[in-house]
Amino acid sequence: MTEQELLQKADAFIDANINQIVQDIKTIVDIPSVKSAPQPGAPFGTEIRRALTAALGIAERMGFHTVNCDDYLGYAELEGERSEYIGTIAHLDVVPAGNGWHTDPYDMTVVNGYLMGRGVIDNKGPLILTYYMAAFFRDLGAKLPYSLRMMAGCDEESGMEDVKYYIAHNPQPVFLFTPDSEFPLCNGEKGHLDGNFTSRRFENGVIAAFTGGFATNAVPDAATVLLRCDASRCPAAERITVTATDEGTRIDAVGVGGHASHAEGTVNAIGVLADYLLEHDLVTPEERDYLTVVSLLCRDHLGRSLGVDCDDGIFPPLSIIGGTMRMEDGVMKQSFDSRYPTNITGTQLAEKLAAVAHRYGVEVTDVSESVPFYIEADKPEIQACLNAYNDIRGLNGKPFTMGGGTYARHFQNAISFGTEIPAEPLPDFVGKIHTANEGIGIERLKMSLKVYILALYRLMQIDFTGDAS
Known part of the structure; x- marks a missing residue:
């Protein structure tokens, strides 16, 4: 299959699934998953645990094998030809709603084509996109060269104890991206x-x-x-x-x-x-x-x-x-x-x-x-993601470094990759991450999913293991 044929299929898949994508995002945004006191079976509080259950439930409904990592983190997996895996990770915990909302932050609504609610962009909406990225390739019918693991974290906003636990008990991915930053991509964090x-x-x-x-x-x-x-x-x-x-x-x-x-x-x-x-x-x-x-x-x-x-x-x-x-x-x-x-x-x-x-x-x-981390931009996996975004958008964006901290800093080979684009203005009624009226456009969701599909297609062709076979 050529990339052009792949992207045509991606467009059809996205259009056919966008309404369900929006509904799945609402399912988890409507849960006020702010960190609270630990409880048995809920190390980051009962609402975050409820969001994890809901997110894994969506993945199971979609036909993926899921694993709950002792309530610290969960993942859905698509088995590939190799046991080595490419990972994605987004987080279910959110900062408190704060003041100044024009809509209920925990009753996601769509206003003039924008999803409005705490976590729609940081980071529940992007989590659902990773599920549908995997579903697209599963529906193509052939096994991917590497397994694919879509992780749902629970403590990104408050210390990242979830990924520390995960890394202590699981092998590292050969490469990982977190859709918890800006396009085109971030290859270093202060x-x-x-x-x-x-x-x-x-x-x-x-x-x-x-x-x-x-x-x-x-x-x-x-x-x-x-x-x-x-x-x-x-x-x-x-x-x-x-x-x-x-x-x-x-x-x-x-x-x-x-x-x-x-x-x-x-x-x-x-x-x-x-x-x-x-x-x-x-x-x-x-x-x-x-x-x-x-x-x-x-x-x-x-x-x-x-x-x-x-x-x-x-x-x-x-x-x-x-x-x-x-x-x-x-x-x-x-x-x-x-x-x-x-x-x-x-x-x-x-x-x-x-x-x-x-x-x-x-x-x-x-x-x-x-401590700070930085990955050289000329690595094939960085170029695969960067060029996927630029090719979809017809741009010449460059990797950047930032002050924000994401899960990427905890993995051996990782970047943050979308879905924000600060240079593109938002309507007055739409806020950014950690502010009132947090929102993301449906067209942004569709574009981001297409970018992730193309990026993953290219990532799967890279030899991460050094095994030419």
């Missing part, structure tokens, strides 16, 4: 350092409660503080609402949210609130010191205010954002999420942040790190 700026316990402070953000890897669009003071001390200000309550004075701040790896144009609501409290001298000296660190963190996503900005010329410059603020028993914790290039190490970055914090009596705690 290092990732996260942790908390933690205060000392405030005794007799003005701040009674402070909350903000819904995920450590997202710029918060809302934050709230409750003060033990009279509302008359709190003047009006942009992005600020002051409300007198029986418990004290509540102050709400509104920002502009976004993903930690794409913080350009965001306004951190926690930073807005911290700056307001500092500007109007509404807190104790000890609280002022802590909020100064928070302000420095939230003021500049490139880390210049903290003195940690750097750029290696390979990856995008270092970025750092404040994600969530929590206060418990008088102790405040402001999370930070940094994506760093190769001219600084995670240890060096942590030391610099600790030095800034120390000047204000603040401690850096709960630090964790993932």
Whole structure:
């Protein structure tokens, strides 16, 4: 079969199945699979476990053999001529919905040709595309040269313990892509350092409660503080609402949210609130010191205010954002999420942040790190995926590196590959990943599936094993 004939069959297959694809995406998007406390048989919470059951159920209905990897992760498999396998992996866990939705984030709807709901693009919709990519080749009737394994992860947003478990108990794929990024493809990811700026316990402070953000890897669009003071001390200000309550004075701040790896144009609501409290001298000296660190963190996503900005010329410059603020028993914790290039190490970055914090009596705690990774773009498997996208779109796109972190960094030979295209504008009612009104167009789904079909066809022709037979 020529590639032209393959693509003609792909077009017919996609058109015949697109309505069922949309319905299958809805089945799993409608489950609010945000990480919660572990339960027996549900290491990442019952809703994520329910989403895994539903996703494997879809694969079983489609006729695939499925495996549940002790509730950490599941996969559907299409047996090939070899036991060695090419893998795909997408994730079922999602960040919380947040504020500002025009539709129910957990009741997926189609609005003017766009699927709307939390996870439609990050990353439940792309998971379903991998199932239908496999179904296309199964329906052709001949075995593929390699087996194909479509994995459904459960902990991508919160630490990737799922793939760590999987890799410890399973052989690595000869190649893997995760449809959890942008086209044309990403062959390198910055290092990732996260942790908390933690205060000392405030005794007799003005701040009674402070909350903000819904995920450590997202710029918060809302934050709230409750003060033990009279509302008359709190003047009006942009992005600020002051409300007198029986418990004290509540102050709400509104920002502009976004993903930690794409913080350009965001306004951190926690930073807005911290700056307001500092500007109007509404807190104790000890609280002022802590909020100064928070302000420095939230003021500049490139880390210049903290003195940690750097750029290696390979990856995008270092970025750092404040994600969530929590206060418990008088102790405040402001999370930070940094994506760093190769001219600084995670240890060096942590030391610099600790030095800034120390000047204000603040401690850096709960630090964790993932080192950068990079795969040369001239490898045949990278070119197979890249050229599949360019050939379908009639473009000349180049591989890129990014600050986002995907499952790809945990595998020996892997990339992230679609389905976002930031350069192509979305309608005003459609949001991006980790924002309100997350959406993806049906035409994007159809195009992406066609790209994946062509890419897999070419990948299957590569000798990954060194066995010429």
